[in-house]
Amino acid sequence: MMSDFQCSPQELRNGAVNAGVIGQAIAGHPVHRLISGDVGHAGVAAAVTAFREAWAGEYRLRQQAADEASQMLQGAATDTERVDALLAQAIAQIGGR
DSSP states (O other): OOOOOOOOHHHHHHHHHHHHHHHHHHHTOGGGTOOHHHHOSHHHHHHHHHHHHHHHHHHHHHHHHHHHHHHHHHHHHHHHHHHHHHHHHHHHHHHTO
């Protein structure tokens, strides 16, 4: 089954920028800056530490996925532009015969 998905190179680049913003937001999540001593209560500090440790791997995976999506979308935009240029060149050659 063929997909009828259509997207311009600029739309792909916009998606890449959005993925980059998501990656930055994950990297800048406040949980990364919390220090257990900042919380005050030992039980809350322990909960914050446990949460941060439990989610550290998940945050890394999500940030990596966002970064990879950004790179893939940038590559797709470049590839789409190359294909468009090659098609235009081929059409011009056919029309010039």
